[in-house]
Amino acid sequence: MKQLHTTLFLSLFFTVHCYYLLTAQEAKLPTRWTRSAMEASIPLSEYPRPQLQRAQWMCLNGKWDYVGGKGIASAFNPENPIYFEGKAEKIRVPYCPESVLSGIERNQEINMWYHRSFAIPEAWQNKQVILHFDAVDHDATIFVNGQKAGRHSGGYDAFSFNVTRFLKKGMNSLVVAAHDPNDGKAPSGKNGPRGDYTFSSGIWQTVWLEPVNTNYIENIRLLPDLENNRLKIFVNATSGTKLSAVAMDGKKVIAQVNSFSGADFFLPINHPKHWSPDTPFLYDLKITLFNANGRSTDEVISYFGMRDIKVGKVNGVNRTLLNGQFVMQLGLLDQGYWPDGILTAPTEEALKFDILFTKKAGFNLIRKHMKTEPRRFYYWADKLGLMVWQDMPAIWYQDEDTVKTRSEFRQELKAIVDDHYNSPSIITWVPFNENWGAFDVKSITDWIKQYDPSRLVNGNSGFNNNPSYQQAYGDPGNGDFVDTHIYVGPYGASVPDDRRAASLGEFGGVGLFTRGHMWPVANNAYDYEPTKAALTDRYVFLLDQVEQLMKYKGLSVAVYTQTTDVEHEINGFLTYDRAVEKMELSRIKVINDAVIKASHKINTQQ
Missing domain, CATH: 3.20.20.80 (Glycosidases)
Known part of the structure; x- marks a missing residue:
């Protein structure tokens, strides 16, 4: 009789567990893209940073191990990662755990722990490796191979860490601790205690890796100047100061300037094609960084649009002017x-x-x-x-x-x-x-x-x-x-x-x-x-x-x-x-x- 009760209990547990797994994947209101998102081995696998592109990168979206909830270890700035040991659920990154696409679909987890393994490609040996998160809500702490690589606060901006010193040959372990109390004391928009819609938290944009040399371009700043027919550029680099910037209209080079990182410089754009909703023309931009010996250490591809927007008088009335005209x-x-x-x-x-x-x-x-x-x-x-x-x-x-x-x-x-x-x-x-x-x-x-x-x-x-x-x-x-x-x-x-x-x-x-x-x-x-x-x-x-x-x-x-x-x-x-x-x-x-x-x-x- 005891064995029968045990068998019935296990059968009932298995049935309930399977039912939960199935219903957790059933969208209340599916879109035409729901199924393909659920079936993708690497969802949202497109290059995530179009205005600062490099040839090599690795998308880390997909199935991760996951443990979440109010009763687990606090994910707010922990000093050490938790151990997963096969007890974790699977979550589909980069969908938040509140969503059906995540495979979790639970509200107000507060503490969210993610884990996955990855291997560095052979071609990346002797490179610096940057780990990127395009958005995690709200406080994120990152561990690589058990060591704390950094933390970030803010749910809507991208952040990254150089994780090279934590890496080893073969498989590497990545753990993300995300904490989001949803208490309205940080920017949260409609995703807050007085917001109108489903709360969301945790990783909600792409996670990815890219290799760079020791001297590389960290970011660029582009400011179109229509009045003077030029593009103002600022390049922030880790080291190395010499660089070149080349603007192209299709395959045609229209401007090229040699300059230095860490200071503003200008790229002349003669007779610029204006960007507007009717004519959204974009110029291509290539920036190359050199070391003291004149050897290229980094190259990024970007684009820019020549437009300005201001308030000015039209018939004595203040109106918004796009490229000098009211639209x-x-x-x-x-x-x-x-x-x-x-x-x-x-x-x-x-x-x-x-x-x-x-x-x-x-x-x-x-x-x-x-x-x-x-x-x-x-x-x-x-x-x-x-x-x-x-x-x-x-x-x-x-x-x-x-x-x-x-x-x-x-x-x-x-x-x-x-x-x-x-x-x-x-x-x-x-x-x-x-x-x-x-x-x-x-x-x-x-x-x-x-x-x-x-x-x-x-x-x-x-x-x-x-x-x-x-x-x-x-x-x-x-x-x-x-x-x-x-x-x-x-x-x-x-x-x-x-x-x-x-x-x-x-x-x-x-x-x-x-x-x-x-x-x-x-x-x-x-x-x-x-x-x-x-x-x-x-x-x-x-x-x-x-x-x-x-x-x-x-x-x-x-x-x-x-x-x-x-x-x-x-x-x-x-x-x-x-x-x-x-x-x-x-x-x-x-x-x-x-x-x-x-x-x-x-x-x-x-």
């Missing part, structure tokens, strides 16, 4: 969430899809709301031609432990600007949204303007709105925009003042229920229409109003909410699974094109 910025609020990957697009094709859709619908702008994306997202925006407003993910409890929380916000803001400084598509930084976590808005806005003179700054987008749990900071009075959010709008939008352009940073938000394509929660929107045709009519009417504001009230920007449905919100152009277009796209493109075309005529009326 209405007509965009979508893009939150970048996925039902299968949460913060991480399931595949490269999926990452590119939202950008292609936005272009196809006739928009020229994306407002990337409350999160960052992998650098390949900005590469596609650069290459395909979409302007980008980049939000800083909000902090929620900025008034608690202010020395720590506010300094963390400033530190990560700078890191995000540094990460994406070279991308021509990013034209505006948005440090705060609707007073969420707002503090020192005026000084932070001024700081960004000084730190990155190549872009506009919208200090507090939607300053007219305010979360109920804190006092409104309001309009900082500086920066480049007077920006209000009006739902459904658009009337009531800002008008320009004597220094700033007017922006409607969010409007619209009209929903449509789409049975079979909604997240399994109570769904809502700011307003509703019953059919696809009616929703299209409503959008066309709203854009007719936007055009009136642009022509006669000085409006320069209008951002419609939003690209896709997101969890409970059903006000997207697309359903959350990207399977259904909820408006008649041909009509949407016609009205969008008409409004943007009308903005071109304003330039000729001076």
Whole structure:
């Protein structure tokens, strides 16, 4: 009888365990890319850093050992790694453990321990090996072969370590301890205690290795200067000072300069082809580093776009000027969430899809709301031609432990600007949204303007709105925009003042229920229409109003909410699974094109 009970217990345990494994892999709302992401041996295997490319690298995405949860050893800055000893689950990196694509799908793990082994290729012998993490939320501690290689704090910026001294021949062990309390005391955007959507944490962008020589290029900084027909370049190298920079238009060399690392220099670009959404031309750039003997020690491939963005007078009205001309910025609020990957697009094709859709619908702008994306997202925006407003993910409890929380916000803001400084598509930084976590808005806005003179700054987008749990900071009075959010709008939008352009940073938000394509929660929107045709009519009417504001009230920007449905919100152009277009796209493109075309005529009326 005892043996029978044991057999039944083991059978029941095996059945429940298998059921859990199966259901953990069943997406609540799959996308067309879910299966391929689950089946890929190395998901998201594309080269992760398009503006600083080298020929050799190794992607570490794929199945890792994983242990997580509140009851395990703390993953906050541990001195030693834990031992896995075959008891670990498997997690699919780089999908966060809260996502179905990870294979784990559990919320609020807080402590997350990852492990995998890797071997260094024979061709990398006598090279320095750099270990890269494109994003880990929030505190990460790295161990290589049991030794602590370094730690990093911040969920939205890339970081790396030179791990050469920890490596050995044959197989090497890599352990990552990630800790994320999700307590709102660090930048977290919608991924926080007062955020609207599923929390996410841990590794959520690509992990990779690359070999370099002892003297190598650590990073570059590119600043287009249209007024003087040149590109300003700064190269930061470990050592070695001589370098050459070559700009190319296709296979044709158009400029070449010999200079030095550690100091600004200029590459002349005569008769530059301007980057814009209509003509997103990119020049190729090759930078070579030399040692004292004149031998090449490193070579990186990059690209740049020649464009400028500023505020200037058109017919006496302050407007945003792209390459000296007013172009209405007509965009979508893009939150970048996925039902299968949460913060991480399931595949490269999926990452590119939202950008292609936005272009196809006739928009020229994306407002990337409350999160960052992998650098390949900005590469596609650069290459395909979409302007980008980049939000800083909000902090929620900025008034608690202010020395720590506010300094963390400033530190990560700078890191995000540094990460994406070279991308021509990013034209505006948005440090705060609707007073969420707002503090020192005026000084932070001024700081960004000084730190990155190549872009506009919208200090507090939607300053007219305010979360109920804190006092409104309001309009900082500086920066480049007077920006209000009006739902459904658009009337009531800002008008320009004597220094700033007017922006409607969010409007619209009209929903449509789409049975079979909604997240399994109570769904809502700011307003509703019953059919696809009616929703299209409503959008066309709203854009007719936007055009009136642009022509006669000085409006320069209008951002419609939003690209896709997101969890409970059903006000997207697309359903959350990207399977259904909820408006008649041909009509949407016609009205969008008409409004943007009308903005071109304003330039000729001076």
